[in-house]
Amino acid sequence: MNPNGSMDTFFNPRGVAVVGASTKNLGHHVVLNLVNGFQGGIYPINSNYNEIEGLTCYAAVTEIDGPVDLAIVIVPAGAVPGVLEACAAKGILHVIIESAGFSETGPEGIALQARCDTIARAAGMRLWGPNCMGLVDLPNQRFFTFMHPAIRREGLLPGRISLIVQSGMMSAIFLAELGRRGIGVAKACSIGNRTDVDECDILEYLLQDEQTDVVALYLESMPRGRRFARMARQAAKPIVLLNGGQSRAGATAAMSHTYSLAGNARLLNSVLVQAGVTMAEGIFQMMDMAHTLSMIPHMNPAGRTAILTLSGGAGILMCDALEINGIPIADLSEETRRKVGEIFPPWMPVANPIDLFPAVARNGRRVAFQGAFSGALADPGVDALVIHFVAGLEADMPDFQDLQARARKDGKVLMFWLMGRREGSRTFRDKARAAGIPVHDDALRIGQCLRAVARYQAHRQSAPGADTPPAQITAAPSLPIHQPGIWDEYDSKMLLATHHIPVVTEFLTDSSAEAAILARRIGYPVVLKGLAPGEAHKSERGLVRLNIGAPHDLDRAYTELRDKVGDRGRVLIQQQVTGDYELIAGFLRDPQFGPCVMFGLGGILAELEPDVVFELAPLDNQAAVQLIRAIRNRRLLTGFRGKPPLDEVAMADLLVRLGDIGTRCPSISQIDINPLLITKGTPVAVDATVIMEGA
Amino acid sequence: MNPNGSMDTFFNPRGVAVVGASTKNLGHHVVLNLVNGFQGGIYPINSNYNEIEGLTCYAAVTEIDGPVDLAIVIVPAGAVPGVLEACAAKGILHVIIESAGFSETGPEGIALQARCDTIARAAGMRLWGPNCMGLVDLPNQRFFTFMHPAIRREGLLPGRISLIVQSGMMSAIFLAELGRRGIGVAKACSIGNRTDVDECDILEYLLQDEQTDVVALYLESMPRGRRFARMARQAAKPIVLLNGGQSRAGATAAMSHTYSLAGNARLLNSVLVQAGVTMAEGIFQMMDMAHTLSMIPHMNPAGRTAILTLSGGAGILMCDALEINGIPIADLSEETRRKVGEIFPPWMPVANPIDLFPAVARNGRRVAFQGAFSGALADPGVDALVIHFVAGLEADMPDFQDLQARARKDGKVLMFWLMGRREGSRTFRDKARAAGIPVHDDALRIGQCLRAVARYQAHRQSAPGADTPPAQITAAPSLPIHQPGIWDEYDSKMLLATHHIPVVTEFLTDSSAEAAILARRIGYPVVLKGLAPGEAHKSERGLVRLNIGAPHDLDRAYTELRDKVGDRGRVLIQQQVTGDYELIAGFLRDPQFGPCVMFGLGGILAELEPDVVFELAPLDNQAAVQLIRAIRNRRLLTGFRGKPPLDEVAMADLLVRLGDIGTRCPSISQIDINPLLITKGTPVAVDATVIMEGA
The missing domain is CATH 3.40.50.720 (NAD(P)-binding Rossmann-like Domain)
Incomplete structure (x- = not known):
C-alpha cells in the first residue's frame, strides 16, 4: 500500500x-x-x-x-x-x-x-x-x-x-x-x-x-x-x-473465562473507551453526541450542572435524566443562594433546579431569568447550565449570542432543553446553535450528551503525551514447561510466580503422608485439588475440597482425589485463603485488537453481570491504574463497607506483568487468573489457567 | 369523602x-x-x-x-x-x-x-x-x-x-x-x-x-x-x-438493609411492575409506549420478531435495539427460509433480519416485499414484524389496511421503523397509524415499545382472577419477647423460627466450657458472635469469628468476644454454613405502599448493584413465586454453573410466612434476613434483624 x-x-x-x-x-x-x-x-x-x-x-x-x-x-x-x-x-x-x-x-x-x-x-x-x-x-x-x-x-x-x-x-x-x-x-x-x-x-x-x-x-x-x-x-x-452488531451471538464457546468475557463487543467497547472514544447507542444518539462535542470544545470534566426552569416537574425530570447519566446536580453556594434569593419570594428557598416560576410572578420574566442566570454563572461550583424553555409560549427569544458570550467568559457550558411548537422550535434551535449552544428536546439526550462531553474532557486531561509502549520488552520469558494446550493450575501459577505475580502457597503431593506434612507447614485449614490433564472445570467435576481442618479429613480427601484423577493426574495441596472479595485478571489475543489485558470483578454475580475492562497489552503503570479505575463497581476497591482499599500499586504491577508475559511470549494465547483474591487490599492468584497455542 | x-x-x-x-x-x-x-x-x-x-x-x-x-x-x-x-x-x-x-x-x-x-x-x-x-x-x-x-x-x-x-x-x-x-x-x-x-x-x-x-x-x-x-x-x-424524582437522595440513613434497599423509587418501581404497570423513562418514551399499547391490544408475549429491511446496516441496528430490550430475534423456520428463499439469489441464504436488497434487485420491489412479508406472517415462530422503511425514496406507499388485515388474521403484530423526509414521513405515519400500525423513527424506541407490549401481555396472562388477600390472617403472632427497638440476631431468628422459617443451628452460651460442648454437638468448624445491645454492624466491630476449627481457638474467641460485649451482651455459637450463594429477604412498612416483602440477591456485589424486588404483603404463594422470578439475575436461581436450582416451593413459603408475620404484628416495622444462604437449593437464615416500633 x-x-x-x-x-x-x-x-x-x-x-x-x-x-x-x-x-x-x-x-x-x-x-x-x-x-x-x-x-x-x-x-x-x-x-x-x-x-x-x-x-x-x-x-x-x-x-x-x-x-x-x-x-x-x-x-x-x-x-x-x-x-x-x-x-x-x-x-x-x-x-x-x-x-x-x-x-x-x-x-x-x-x-x-x-x-x-x-x-x-x-x-x-x-x-x-x-x-x-x-x-x-x-x-x-x-x-x-x-x-x-x-x-x-x-x-x-x-x-x-x-x-x-x-x-x-x-x-x-x-x-x-x-x-x-x-x-x-x-x-x-x-x-x-x-x-x-x-x-x-x-x-x-x-x-x-x-x-x-x-x-x-x-x-x-x-x-x-x-x-x-x-x-x-x-x-x-x-x-x-x-x-x-453488538448484540449478535459472540465467538463460539470459548475455553477460558477471559476469552468468553471479551464477548463480541465488550472488549471493543472497553478498549475504545480507554482510548477516549465516545461510544453511542443508536443512530440519533450518535448524531447528537457528535454535534454536542463539536459545539462544546471545553468543559470542566466534573460537569456539575445547574438547571433553570419555569416548571417544577421539568426540573425534576431533568435531575433524573442527569443523574441516570452520572452528571452531578450542582450544589449552589451560600453566596449564590443569597444573591438569587433576592428575586424570589421569602417562602421559596433557592435550590437547584432553580424553579423560576415564583420569581417570575414577583419580578417579571426578564429580571427573574437574568438574576438566576448571572447567579449560576458566577457560582464556582457550577460547570454547566441547562435551561428549560417552552418555545412559542413567549414571543421574545433569548439573546443567544449574549448568553453564550457571558457563559464562555466564565468558562461555563450552556444547553437548552426545548419544548413547544414545531415552527418556533426550529427557529429557536437554529439561532441557539448558531451561537454554539446545543438544543435538544429530550432530557435524557441532554444527560447523555453532557456525559459524553464530561468523559471526553476527562480523557483529554488524563491522556499521556505520547503513546510509548513500555521499553522493557526485549526477550521472550523463560517458560517452566513447554507443552501446548491448556496448562493445569499448578503449571499456570508457576509461570506467573516466575514472573513475580503473587500466587497462593501450594505444593504438589504424591502421598497422603506427605500431604499431612505439607498441611502442617501451610497451616490448617487447607484445600486439596485434583488436577486432571485438560480439565478446566475442577469444581463442577468434584475435584476441589475446601476447608479441610484436620489430618483425617485430609487423608480421606487425598485418597478420593487421587482415585479420581488417576495416574495421569496430580494432587495439589494449597493454603486456604479467605479474601475480602474476588477479582479476575487475564490476558488474551483478540483477532481485532491483538494482545490485551483484562481486569474485573470475580465471583458468581460477576459472571451473571460481567464487570470487566480491557486494555491493549503491553500497558504501562499509568494505563494499568486507569484500567483498575475503569470498572463499573470501582467503589468496591476504594474501601467499601469498611474493608481496606485495594493496593493499587500492587494491582497495577500485576497487570503490567501479565501484559508483558503475554506480549513477550507469542505462544501464549490466553491467561486466566480466577479468582484473584483480595485480602487486606493485597491481590493473590488462587487459581489460574494458561492456554498455549497448539492445543 | x-x-x-x-x-x-x-x-x-x-x-x-x-x-x-x-x-x-x-x-x-x-x-x-x-x-x-x-x-x-x-x-x-x-x-x-x-x-x-x-x-x-x-x-x-x-x-x-x-x-x-x-x-x-x-x-x-x-x-x-x-x-x-x-x-x-x-x-x-x-x-x-x-x-x-x-x-x-x-x-x-x-x-x-x-x-x-x-x-x-x-x-x-x-x-x-x-x-x-x-x-x-x-x-x-x-x-x-x-x-x-x-x-x-x-x-x-x-x-x-x-x-x-x-x-x-x-x-x-x-x-x-x-x-x-x-x-x-x-x-x-x-x-x-x-x-x-x-x-x-x-x-x-x-x-x-x-x-x-x-x-x-x-x-x-x-x-x-x-x-x-x-x-x-x-x-x-x-x-x-x-x-x-427517582434520582433524588432517598430516605435518610436507614437502620436496616431492607429499608435502605427500598430507596426512593426501587420499591415503587418493583411493586408497580409486579402489578402490571409499564414504567417509562422520560416523557417521550411514556408517550410512545402508551400510544403503542393503545394500538396493539394483543401479542404473543414471547415477542419473537422478524425484521424486513432494504439495508443490512439497518437490520443489524434493529437487532441491537431489540436485544437490548430483551426482545428475541425470531428464528425463521426451515419452511419459511425455503419459501422466502425462492425470491432471493442462490448465494444469499435467507436469515432474520430479512435483507430484501438482493431480492429486490432480482424480482422488483413488490414481489420481494410481498414474498418476504407473506413468509414471515406464515411462520409460527414469528410474533411480530418490524419493517424498516425510508419515506420519500419510493413513491408508492404500502397499503397499510391490507397489511394490517393480513397480520391480524395471522395474529401477528406490525411496526414500522421509518426514516426519511419529514413531509413524506408525516403522511406515512398518519396513514399507518390510521390502520393501527405503530410507526417510530428510532430503533431503540421500537425495542422499548415492543418490550412494553410483551410485558403487559405476559402480565395479562399471569394475573390472577381476583385480588384476594390470603385468608389465614387472623391473629397477631406470639412474640418470644416484647422489647422495642433493634432485636439482636438471636432474638430475631427465634421469632422467625417460631413461625417456621428455617434458621441456622445456634445456641447462646455463657462459658467457654459450655461453648466447647455445644461446638461438639454442632460440629466444627463453628462461628462465634458477640451480640451487643443495639449493635447492627457486628462484622465491622470485630464481633464475628468465622471458621473456628478447634477447641483452643474456640476458647480464645469466646474470651475475647465476652470481653468485647460486656455484661449486657451475649455470646452466640453457630453452625458454620457455606452456601452456594447468598440471598436476602425482608419485610418493611413503606409510607406509600404499606407492608411489603423484599427478596433479592445478597453479598457484597449486590450491595453495589442491588438486585431486589418488592411486593405488597401479605402475599400468596403465586405472588411469592412471581416475586422470586422477578429479579434481574434470575438465571442464578435456575441451576447456574452446575449448582442445584433454588427450591422455589421452600423459598416462596418463606416469603409468604415473612409477609404474614410482618402484616399480623403491627409493632414490627422491619425484618431483615441477611444473608439467607442457599445450600443445595435450600434457604436458611444465617443472620437476621427485627426492628420493633418504639426504638
Missing part, C-alpha cells in the same frame, strides 16, 4: 474519470453529482456516448487528455479488473469502486475482489470500496457518489462533523437524517467492503483535516482495531462510534 | 360556574375554553361584570338560576374558602380549584388548604386541585382549564389515551407534545396539590371510561401507593407511569 499521505487525492483530485458514466441510473447520478459542484476536470467514460451532460465522453480512461488522478467506477463487477488495469496504465492511482457484486455476494465475488486487490497492489494503486457510496464533501460541494442527486434537496448543511460509514445505504440515510436534524456535515465517507482503504486510513486523514472538528463512525467490525485504538488515543479531536 | 361514583360529575356536569371569570388573563381563558365546546350551562361569576363573552355574569354562585353542579375556581387563594362556602350553599358539590397559593407555598398556604378541605368535607363536596390546570376532554371538546385557548391550535388530536399529570405546567406541555407527535388524547387531568381528588380516584374513573384505552401518568409521589398498586393489578387496561 502507498503511504497514507496519498489519501488526500481521494478528496482533492485534479480531475475525475467516471467509468460507467451514463445518461441514466447510477452512472448518470455520478456525473450529475460531479457537475453540480466539482471544479476540476470531469471525464465520463463509456464507449456508447460521445457526450454526457455536455462533457466529452471517452471510450477508455487511457484516452483522457487532461490531468486526472481519481476514477469513480460504477461498471458491473465483472468489468472492474479490466478498468483497474486501464487506470494503472493511465497512471490513475486512486480509484473508488462503487459497484456491488464483490465479497458481499459469496465465493465468486470474493475471488473477484481479490483479483482487483492484486492489480491495485502491483500498480501501487489505492482502492476505496468496492460496494460503497463513495464520498461527499459538503463545504466544498463535492459529491463523488451515485446517491440520487435529489439528496441535495434534503436540507443538507455544511458543517464540521465528518462521517465514516461502513454500510452503504446507511451513509445516505445518515446524511438525510442529519439534514433533518439541522446538523452540519463536513465529509461523509462510505467505505463498503474495505478491500484496501479502511476506517483507519480515513480516520487518520480526517484527524488532520482542517474542516473536521469531530469524526463520527458507523462500523459493524473493526479489523484493524488495534491501530484504530492507538490513533484514537492520540487524537486531538473527539471520535464518536456507533458499533452495529 | 363521597363515594367515587360521583367523579363522573367532574367530567360530565350539567352546568359549570366559573368563579373568577374575567375578560382578561386566566379568568378569561377559562370562559373562552368553555364557550368553545361545552354544551351545558356556563355561568361566569364576577361582581364586576354584567356579561362575559355574551354570557350573563353573576355576582355569586348562589345567584345562578340554572342547573349547575361543577365550579371552576380561579380567584386569589385567600378568597377560595368563601367561594367553597357559597358553592356548598348552592349545592355545587364538585369544585376544581385552579388557583395557586396553597400548600406549595409554605406554612400559610398549608393552613389555607386545610381550611378548604374542612369546608369541603363538612359539605360532602369533592375538591379537585388546588394549584392545577383542571381537565381537558378532547373527544367531547371540553376544556375545563385556564390553559391558553391557543393550545387548540397546537394540533391536539382526540384519541384513546388518557393522562393524569401531577405537575401543572407539564400537563399543558404533554398535550402540546402529544399533538406534535400525532398522538391522540381522550382526557387529560392535571391534579395539582391533591387535597382530595388524587390519581387513584381518577384512575378508577378512567379504568371504567369507555373513551379511554390506556392511562398514562406523570407523578412525583404516590401517597396512596398501596391502593394504586391494587387497582393496577385488577385493571383491564394498560397503565403507563413516568415517575419523576
Whole structure:
C-alpha cells in the first residue's frame, strides 16, 4: 500500500474519470453529482456516448487528455479488473469502486475482489470500496457518489462533523437524517467492503483535516482495531462510534473465562473507551453526541450542572435524566443562594433546579431569568447550565449570542432543553446553535450528551503525551514447561510466580503422608485439588475440597482425589485463603485488537453481570491504574463497607506483568487468573489457567 | 369523602360556574375554553361584570338560576374558602380549584388548604386541585382549564389515551407534545396539590371510561401507593407511569438493609411492575409506549420478531435495539427460509433480519416485499414484524389496511421503523397509524415499545382472577419477647423460627466450657458472635469469628468476644454454613405502599448493584413465586454453573410466612434476613434483624 499521505487525492483530485458514466441510473447520478459542484476536470467514460451532460465522453480512461488522478467506477463487477488495469496504465492511482457484486455476494465475488486487490497492489494503486457510496464533501460541494442527486434537496448543511460509514445505504440515510436534524456535515465517507482503504486510513486523514472538528463512525467490525485504538488515543479531536452488531451471538464457546468475557463487543467497547472514544447507542444518539462535542470544545470534566426552569416537574425530570447519566446536580453556594434569593419570594428557598416560576410572578420574566442566570454563572461550583424553555409560549427569544458570550467568559457550558411548537422550535434551535449552544428536546439526550462531553474532557486531561509502549520488552520469558494446550493450575501459577505475580502457597503431593506434612507447614485449614490433564472445570467435576481442618479429613480427601484423577493426574495441596472479595485478571489475543489485558470483578454475580475492562497489552503503570479505575463497581476497591482499599500499586504491577508475559511470549494465547483474591487490599492468584497455542 | 361514583360529575356536569371569570388573563381563558365546546350551562361569576363573552355574569354562585353542579375556581387563594362556602350553599358539590397559593407555598398556604378541605368535607363536596390546570376532554371538546385557548391550535388530536399529570405546567406541555407527535388524547387531568381528588380516584374513573384505552401518568409521589398498586393489578387496561424524582437522595440513613434497599423509587418501581404497570423513562418514551399499547391490544408475549429491511446496516441496528430490550430475534423456520428463499439469489441464504436488497434487485420491489412479508406472517415462530422503511425514496406507499388485515388474521403484530423526509414521513405515519400500525423513527424506541407490549401481555396472562388477600390472617403472632427497638440476631431468628422459617443451628452460651460442648454437638468448624445491645454492624466491630476449627481457638474467641460485649451482651455459637450463594429477604412498612416483602440477591456485589424486588404483603404463594422470578439475575436461581436450582416451593413459603408475620404484628416495622444462604437449593437464615416500633 502507498503511504497514507496519498489519501488526500481521494478528496482533492485534479480531475475525475467516471467509468460507467451514463445518461441514466447510477452512472448518470455520478456525473450529475460531479457537475453540480466539482471544479476540476470531469471525464465520463463509456464507449456508447460521445457526450454526457455536455462533457466529452471517452471510450477508455487511457484516452483522457487532461490531468486526472481519481476514477469513480460504477461498471458491473465483472468489468472492474479490466478498468483497474486501464487506470494503472493511465497512471490513475486512486480509484473508488462503487459497484456491488464483490465479497458481499459469496465465493465468486470474493475471488473477484481479490483479483482487483492484486492489480491495485502491483500498480501501487489505492482502492476505496468496492460496494460503497463513495464520498461527499459538503463545504466544498463535492459529491463523488451515485446517491440520487435529489439528496441535495434534503436540507443538507455544511458543517464540521465528518462521517465514516461502513454500510452503504446507511451513509445516505445518515446524511438525510442529519439534514433533518439541522446538523452540519463536513465529509461523509462510505467505505463498503474495505478491500484496501479502511476506517483507519480515513480516520487518520480526517484527524488532520482542517474542516473536521469531530469524526463520527458507523462500523459493524473493526479489523484493524488495534491501530484504530492507538490513533484514537492520540487524537486531538473527539471520535464518536456507533458499533452495529453488538448484540449478535459472540465467538463460539470459548475455553477460558477471559476469552468468553471479551464477548463480541465488550472488549471493543472497553478498549475504545480507554482510548477516549465516545461510544453511542443508536443512530440519533450518535448524531447528537457528535454535534454536542463539536459545539462544546471545553468543559470542566466534573460537569456539575445547574438547571433553570419555569416548571417544577421539568426540573425534576431533568435531575433524573442527569443523574441516570452520572452528571452531578450542582450544589449552589451560600453566596449564590443569597444573591438569587433576592428575586424570589421569602417562602421559596433557592435550590437547584432553580424553579423560576415564583420569581417570575414577583419580578417579571426578564429580571427573574437574568438574576438566576448571572447567579449560576458566577457560582464556582457550577460547570454547566441547562435551561428549560417552552418555545412559542413567549414571543421574545433569548439573546443567544449574549448568553453564550457571558457563559464562555466564565468558562461555563450552556444547553437548552426545548419544548413547544414545531415552527418556533426550529427557529429557536437554529439561532441557539448558531451561537454554539446545543438544543435538544429530550432530557435524557441532554444527560447523555453532557456525559459524553464530561468523559471526553476527562480523557483529554488524563491522556499521556505520547503513546510509548513500555521499553522493557526485549526477550521472550523463560517458560517452566513447554507443552501446548491448556496448562493445569499448578503449571499456570508457576509461570506467573516466575514472573513475580503473587500466587497462593501450594505444593504438589504424591502421598497422603506427605500431604499431612505439607498441611502442617501451610497451616490448617487447607484445600486439596485434583488436577486432571485438560480439565478446566475442577469444581463442577468434584475435584476441589475446601476447608479441610484436620489430618483425617485430609487423608480421606487425598485418597478420593487421587482415585479420581488417576495416574495421569496430580494432587495439589494449597493454603486456604479467605479474601475480602474476588477479582479476575487475564490476558488474551483478540483477532481485532491483538494482545490485551483484562481486569474485573470475580465471583458468581460477576459472571451473571460481567464487570470487566480491557486494555491493549503491553500497558504501562499509568494505563494499568486507569484500567483498575475503569470498572463499573470501582467503589468496591476504594474501601467499601469498611474493608481496606485495594493496593493499587500492587494491582497495577500485576497487570503490567501479565501484559508483558503475554506480549513477550507469542505462544501464549490466553491467561486466566480466577479468582484473584483480595485480602487486606493485597491481590493473590488462587487459581489460574494458561492456554498455549497448539492445543 | 363521597363515594367515587360521583367523579363522573367532574367530567360530565350539567352546568359549570366559573368563579373568577374575567375578560382578561386566566379568568378569561377559562370562559373562552368553555364557550368553545361545552354544551351545558356556563355561568361566569364576577361582581364586576354584567356579561362575559355574551354570557350573563353573576355576582355569586348562589345567584345562578340554572342547573349547575361543577365550579371552576380561579380567584386569589385567600378568597377560595368563601367561594367553597357559597358553592356548598348552592349545592355545587364538585369544585376544581385552579388557583395557586396553597400548600406549595409554605406554612400559610398549608393552613389555607386545610381550611378548604374542612369546608369541603363538612359539605360532602369533592375538591379537585388546588394549584392545577383542571381537565381537558378532547373527544367531547371540553376544556375545563385556564390553559391558553391557543393550545387548540397546537394540533391536539382526540384519541384513546388518557393522562393524569401531577405537575401543572407539564400537563399543558404533554398535550402540546402529544399533538406534535400525532398522538391522540381522550382526557387529560392535571391534579395539582391533591387535597382530595388524587390519581387513584381518577384512575378508577378512567379504568371504567369507555373513551379511554390506556392511562398514562406523570407523578412525583404516590401517597396512596398501596391502593394504586391494587387497582393496577385488577385493571383491564394498560397503565403507563413516568415517575419523576427517582434520582433524588432517598430516605435518610436507614437502620436496616431492607429499608435502605427500598430507596426512593426501587420499591415503587418493583411493586408497580409486579402489578402490571409499564414504567417509562422520560416523557417521550411514556408517550410512545402508551400510544403503542393503545394500538396493539394483543401479542404473543414471547415477542419473537422478524425484521424486513432494504439495508443490512439497518437490520443489524434493529437487532441491537431489540436485544437490548430483551426482545428475541425470531428464528425463521426451515419452511419459511425455503419459501422466502425462492425470491432471493442462490448465494444469499435467507436469515432474520430479512435483507430484501438482493431480492429486490432480482424480482422488483413488490414481489420481494410481498414474498418476504407473506413468509414471515406464515411462520409460527414469528410474533411480530418490524419493517424498516425510508419515506420519500419510493413513491408508492404500502397499503397499510391490507397489511394490517393480513397480520391480524395471522395474529401477528406490525411496526414500522421509518426514516426519511419529514413531509413524506408525516403522511406515512398518519396513514399507518390510521390502520393501527405503530410507526417510530428510532430503533431503540421500537425495542422499548415492543418490550412494553410483551410485558403487559405476559402480565395479562399471569394475573390472577381476583385480588384476594390470603385468608389465614387472623391473629397477631406470639412474640418470644416484647422489647422495642433493634432485636439482636438471636432474638430475631427465634421469632422467625417460631413461625417456621428455617434458621441456622445456634445456641447462646455463657462459658467457654459450655461453648466447647455445644461446638461438639454442632460440629466444627463453628462461628462465634458477640451480640451487643443495639449493635447492627457486628462484622465491622470485630464481633464475628468465622471458621473456628478447634477447641483452643474456640476458647480464645469466646474470651475475647465476652470481653468485647460486656455484661449486657451475649455470646452466640453457630453452625458454620457455606452456601452456594447468598440471598436476602425482608419485610418493611413503606409510607406509600404499606407492608411489603423484599427478596433479592445478597453479598457484597449486590450491595453495589442491588438486585431486589418488592411486593405488597401479605402475599400468596403465586405472588411469592412471581416475586422470586422477578429479579434481574434470575438465571442464578435456575441451576447456574452446575449448582442445584433454588427450591422455589421452600423459598416462596418463606416469603409468604415473612409477609404474614410482618402484616399480623403491627409493632414490627422491619425484618431483615441477611444473608439467607442457599445450600443445595435450600434457604436458611444465617443472620437476621427485627426492628420493633418504639426504638
